[in-house]
Structure formats: C-alpha cells, structure tokens
Amino acid sequence: MSERPIGVGVIGCGEIAQLMHLPYLHELPEFRIAALCDISPTLVETLGDHYGVARRTTDHRELLADPKVDAVVICTYDHGPIVADTIAAGKHFIVEKPLAFTPEEARPLVERAREAGLVAMVGYMKLFDPGYEYGRARIAAIGKPASIRVHDFAGRFDRYGALYSQIRPADVPADRVAAGRAAVEARIDAMLGPDHAGYRDLYFTILMLGSHDLAVLRAAFGAPEGVAYARAIGPNHVMAVLDYPGGVPALLEIAFGAQYEWWDEGIEVRGRDETVRIAFQNPYWRNASAIVHIQEAAGDGPSERIVPGVPDTSFRREWKHFAAAIRSDEPVRSTLEGGLDDLELALAIVRALPPKGRA
Template sequence: MSDKVIGVGVIGCGEIAQLMHLPFIQELPAFRVAALCDISPGVLAKLGDQYAVSALYSDYRALLADPAVDAVAICTYDHGEIVAAALAAGKHVLVEKPLAFTPEEARPLVEQAEASGLVALVGYMKLYDPGYETGLKKIAAIGTPRSIQIHDFAGRFDRYGALYTQHRASDIPPDVMATARAAAAQRIDAALGPDHAGYRDHYLLLLMLGSHDLAVLRGAFGTEAHVAYARPVGSDQLLALLEFPGGVPCYLDIGVAKYEWWDEFLHVHGDTDEVRITFQNPYWKHASAFVTVKEAVGEAPVETVLPGTPDTAFRREWLHFADCILNGATPRTPLSGGLADLDLAVAIIKAMPAKG
C-alpha cells in the first residue's frame, strides 16, 4: 500500500457532496480535501471553514490547474464537459451519475479515459453495497433466471435532511441553473429525436433515479438487454419489459412515491429458488441492503433473511477508488458502464409510442 495521500478536489458542493462525499474524503486516511469549487460563494466559505480548506474556486478549470489536486469528485448538475477537462488535466475522476446526459456526449469520455491511464469511476454506489454483493452470489447460485423484476419507487426526499447539517446556497442567481437545465434539455431532445423528445422528463427520471437500477441490473446480468416494450405511466413513472439472453424477461418499474420508507428491490425467480435484494435509503449511513432467499428444505418452503454488513456504500466506493489509484485495482464502475446505461435509457424511451 502506498503512503501517498490523494488530494481531492470536489467540484459542485451541493447535497450529495456535503452529506456523503466530503465526510468520507476527510475520514479515510488515503485522502485529503485539497480544494473545493462551487458557484455559491457562501457555501464555499462555510465548507472551507468546516474542512480547513483555503483553495476555494468558483471555476472548475482553476481547480483543475491546482497541482495539489490529484483526483476530483464531480458532483455538478452537468458532468460531461468537466469529466473531459479533468482527464485532460491528468486528474483521476469519480463522477456522480449520470456520466453525461446523452450517449453521444459519453462515448468520447469513455475513449478518453481508457487512453489516459487514469482511474475514472462513475458513482454507482449501490454496486459497492455489501448486501448487493451478497445478493449477486445468491443470484448466481440459482442458475438461469425464469424472470427478473427491478422496482424503484424511492420514497420521500424531504425527511433525511433532519439527519445532517447542510449548507444551502442562497446566493446563486436563479437564471444560472435555469440556463444549465435548458442547455441540457436541448441536448437530450436531440438525442431522443423529434418523435420521442416529449418524454424528456421520463428520460431524466431514468438518469437521475433509475440509472442506479440500470447499473444494478447490468452488474447482475450484463449489458445484453433488449427492450421489448415500454410505456409511460403519468408524468413520474415508467414501465419497461427487457429481455436478457435466452429470452429471460425483466420487468422494470421506476417512479416516484411519497412513502415514509424506501421502496427499491431486485427480485429474481429461478426454477426452485427466489432471491430478493432490498435496498435501503441511500442517505442512511451504515445501512446496507439485505437479501431474502426463498428455497425448499425438504418439502417445506424456507425464507432466510441475510442482513447486510453495516457499512455505507459511498464509503466503500471511496475505498475502492483509493485501491485503484494506489494499488492498480481494476475499476468496478468504469465509464463504459455509464455509457451502457445511457444507451439502454435511450432505447427504453424510444420503445415508447411516439410523442414529439
């Protein structure tokens, strides 16, 4: 293990950076917070004091020019351009999902990362969840599935805030974010095409919430999914029927509900056994997924619940990032996976009835 401490620059200091990334960068011995970048001067000043960081930037290009920064965490709204600049500057990259807004934007990033020799990960933290890892072993043990279901209705996003102290921006001009969202919307519409641009909100639902579920599926069953059917359900839900090799059907159901619990699972039916991975609220620290296995013992059905190791997927993600940088470990969530998920998301939308 190298003695080097990796200097991390965090670009975009909003909720996910404050609640999950910055605390673990500070906690883990392999890292130190070297620089911060945000468009809110107020948030920058408060976080600079909190983490004893004096290198504070309003422009990510200035942060990338800082020699104390070895790696960056990209937590902005729009990621692609910053990923490209970070790799060009010789920085290792951990980018929050989605990798980019369209496959066209993501494809050159994958090529650039692979040619650079740098470590570049997409922040699919669920793939580092110890309960998910246990579930993958149980799924593999049941052989070829009869059917698969991935379901994600999430839950209320206004409850976990009470668990944390967060510095919220009040000094960003309203038109700044509006301009960024409008620019992204224009690129999304072009990627979806004139017959499906009317589903932009459903596509964003797949990218902002459902991309984790697409990654979970890919981690379990690979990338060879064909979209057999898809349709919207209102403005904040979609259904799709995917087919994996051998004609294995997968029912995907993504939406937003106001439950007082987290509602997300992967359920796999085999010939004789069932495996269900139930994910917990990603903002609960030290609460990993748990696995339910249903099988026969003799002629009796037995259901066993395997609790996940009490750890935080974000923390394990950062440990893996360090292992890749310092020890040459093979990245588990490379940029190529982010591109595959964008390709599948576009395919799901284009399988829906035309809506310009």
C-alpha cells in the same frame, strides 16, 4: 511508512457532496480534501472553513490546474463538460451518476479516459453496498434465472433532513443555473427528436433515479439484448420489459414521486428452486445497507431467510475501492463503459415508447 493521502478536489459542493462525499473524504485516511469548487462562493467558504481546506474556487478549471489535486469528484448538475476537462487535466475521477446526459456526449469521454489511463468511475455507489454484493453472489449461483424484476419507486427524500446539517446557499447564480438547465434540455430534445421529445421528463427520471437500477441490473446480468416493450404510465413512471440472452425477460419499473415512509427499490430474481430479493435502503441514510430475502428448499420443505444489512455505507466503500484502484490497480467496478451502456439503455427504453411530441 504510510502512503501519502490522495488529494481530492470536490467540484460541486451541494447536497450529495455535503451529505456523503465530504464527510467520508474527511474521515478516510486514504484521502485528504485538497480543494473545493462551487459556483456559490458561500458554499466554498463555509465548507472550506469547516473542513480546513485552503484551496477554494468558483472555477473548476482552477481546481483542476492545482498540482495538489490528484483526483476529483464531480457532483454538479451537468457532468459531461467537466469530465472532459478533468480527463484533459489528467486527474483520476468519480463522476456522480449519470456519466453525461446523452450517449453521444458520453462516448468520447469513455474513449479519452481509457486512452489517458485514468482511474475513472461513475458514482453508482449501490454496486458497493454489502447487501447488494451478497445478494448478487446468490443471484449468480442461481444460474439461468426464470424471471428478473427491478423496481424503484424510491420514497421520501426529505426524511434525511433531520439527520444532517446542510448548507443551502442563497448566492448560487440563478441565471447561470437556468441557462445550464435550458442547454441540457435542448441537448436532450435534440437527441429524442420531435417524435419522442414529449418524454424528456421521463428520460430524466430514468437517468436521475433509475440509472442506479440499470447499473444494478447490468452488474448482475450484463447489458440486455433489447427492449421488448415499454409503457409510460405517467410523466415520471415507466415500465419496460428487457430481453436477456436465452429468452430471459427482465421487468423494470421506475417511478418518481412516491411519498412512502419506506424506501421502495430492489431487484428480485427467481430461479428453479431459489428466489433472491435485494431491498435497498434509503441511500441518504448512512450505515444502512441492503437487506436480502432468500427463499430456498430446506430438506423437503420451504425455508425463508432474511439477511439483515450490515452497518456500512456504500459511499464509504465506493471511496475505498477508488483508493485501491489508484494505489493497487484494483480493477474499477463502476466503469465509464457501464455508465455509457446505461445511457444507451435509457434512450432505448424511451425510443420503445409510442411517439409523443412536446405538448
């Protein structure tokens, strides 16, 4: 007899929920969409009709109290307080990146989720990209690298618009959104302190765009020993040198706002006799996985190979992994501990910049 599908409650039904999480939850036999929550009544009603979900609410606490909800995905703007409520309700969860906005908020969440024995994941779907998995194995085979480079200029986000239908409701309470954003900014300003408060936007860029890259780097090499150097090249553009054990440096560059027609994000690792480059694809394109470029020796000469992406979507694989972690105790590969490491590194990068108060 097949197992009962895992009932998932979706908290925050905006862009990423509509483009990726809801379609895969609907499609995969391991899951059923048990409940929907958004502060926009239009969204929960329209998506509830579309996906045939009866349980609809604008209050995430109501969703968490529903016994048919075994697990949730958190796709709101401010995650920390909802993660705390989710752990208290004893539900497994995927929280979209970043885990929280500050390490201080994240630390107790990591501890409480562990104590509660929950399957808890940060939504770093790139860790499940088949091209990344292949490239990472090749990187591991290099041994001690000579050089590591991570680059993320992103590209045009709007190009997916023609591919999917998305509901953009007019009834999201603007005052609530504005108050929520102001509260988050105040928390970040308090953490950065007057000497670094001028880098709030840059810190956001690292969390919202670059945290994927910190995760990709961490999954390949672990957490760095420190930040040797950081430079703000623009308000949303940072370059940093991270130190890894054995004196291996990693050059990290993250910038938001490029309008390239291509996606410009990847990791390059050079060894003594092999180079591996993993080029990520636009994350909003389904069934487009990372392309891996390998340079190596072939006999007495050089050889170059391009390993094309396979047709699969990292979000779909992330959900399959989540099901396996719940049902078969498969160890979680995108842990809250890792999400906390990334917040700490983001903060360390900003703290390595010269002081800059708010203008």
